[in-house]
Amino acid sequence: IAGITQAPTSQILAAGRRMTLRCTQDMRHNAMYWYRQDLGLGLRLIHYSNTAGTTGKGEVPDGYSVSRANTDDFPLTLASAVPSQTSVYFCASSASGGNNEQFFGPGTRLTVL
Amino acid sequence: GQNIDQPTEMTATEGAIVQINCTYQTSGFNGLFWYQQHAGEAPTFLSYNVLDGLEEKGRFSSFLSRSKGYSYLLLKELQMKDSASYLCAALDSNYQLIWGAGTKLIIKP
Numbered sequence: 001i002a003g004i005t006q007a008p009t010s011q012i013l014a015a016g017r018r019m020t021l022r023c024t025q026d027m028r029h030n031a032m033y034w035y036r037q038d039l040g041l042g043l044r045l046i047h048y049s050n051t052a053g054t055t056g057k058g059e060v061p062d063g064y065s066v067s068r069a070n071t072d073d074f075p076l077t078l079a080s081a082v083p084s085q086t087s088v089y090f091c092a093s094s095a096s097g098g099n100n101e102q103f104f105g106p107g108t109r110l111t112v113l
Numbered sequence: 114g115q116n117i118d119q120p121t122e123m124t125a126t127e128g129a130i131v132q133i134n135c136t137y138q139t140s141g142f143n144g145l146f147w148y149q150q151h152a153g154e155a156p157t158f159l160s161y162n163v164l165d166g167l168e169e170k171g172r173f174s175s176f177l178s179r180s181k182g183y184s185y186l187l188l189k190e191l192q193m194k195d196s197a198s199y200l201c202a203a204l205d206s207n208y209q210l211i212w213g214a215g216t217k218l219i220i221k222p
Contacts, residue, residue: 042117042200042212043156058209090155098208099144099163104155 002026006091006105013081013112021076021108023091031097032074033058034066036087037107043090049074050097081112115139117213119201124219125191133186133199133216141206145177145184148200150215156200159186188218196220 004025013019025032030051035043045058049068063085065077074093078085089108094100116138125131137145144163148156162168162177162184174187186199198215205211 040214042214043202043210044212045209048209099161099204101146101158101161102210104157106155 004091004093004103004105006089006108008108009106010109011111013078013110015082015112016080019078019081019110021078021089021091021110023074023076023105024072025074025091025093025103025105026072027093027095027103028071029093029095029103030071031094031100032068033092033094033102034064034074034076035090035092036060036085037090038087046076046089048097081110083112086110086112115203115205115211117201117203117211119199119213119216121214122217122219124221125188127191127193127220127222129191130187130189131191131218133188133201133218135184135186135201135213137182137184137201137203137211137213139203139205139211142179143204143206143208145175146202146204146210147175147184147186148202150198150200152197159199191220193220193222 007022033048034046047066049055091105092102094102119135147159150156160175167176172189200215201213202210
């Protein structure tokens with residue numbers, strides 16, 4: 001049982017390039033989330049999806065887009081990367097939104113130069 | 114605005130007890146989570162409180178006071194493997210988690 005996986009593990013990217021971070025879960029969870037984690041700051045929600053076919057904006061959505069074509073996959077796309085998007089990105093899922101425990105993927109460490 | 118406050122860093126001795134405090138201000142409140150995060154790893158769930166009082170789970174306990182906007186995580190019989198960051202997160206009226214910056218706990222032998 002894999003749980004929730006992310007790819008790539010790490011990436012160095014030139015500014016202006018397009019990048020998609022992949023996230024897949026096999027727990028049949030309805031809700032999925034993308035966070036970024038920066039030193040000294042709490043996890044910040046970028047985008048979320050309460051169920052397949054729907055997405056919503058979190059606290060810091062600018063410069064990012066997501067899609068939720070099916071239950072398992074929730075890719076995050078940076079259309080034109082900027083250095084301020086250097087961060088560790090975590091994908092998470094939960095049985096449904098709200099007060100259910102969130103399960104996190106291992107993270108993607110992204111550096112934009 | 115919404116805010117979560119917790120100490121940046123704490124140090125404790127192996128075998129001892131430590132209490133990590135968290136205060137929160139959110140628009141609405143639907144519960145308080147604690148997660149553990151080892152360096153370089155993903156956060157993992159520890160506890161969820163929605164009612165006032167203490168919830169005990171093995172060596173870890175979590176307390177909530179809704180009237181005071183306050184929670185704490187109590188770790189007993191500390192082990193070296195408990196060295197990690199502990200993240201407090203409050204669920205707001207939109208059922209979105211507002212996260213604190215985390216408390217780095219250093220355990221000394």
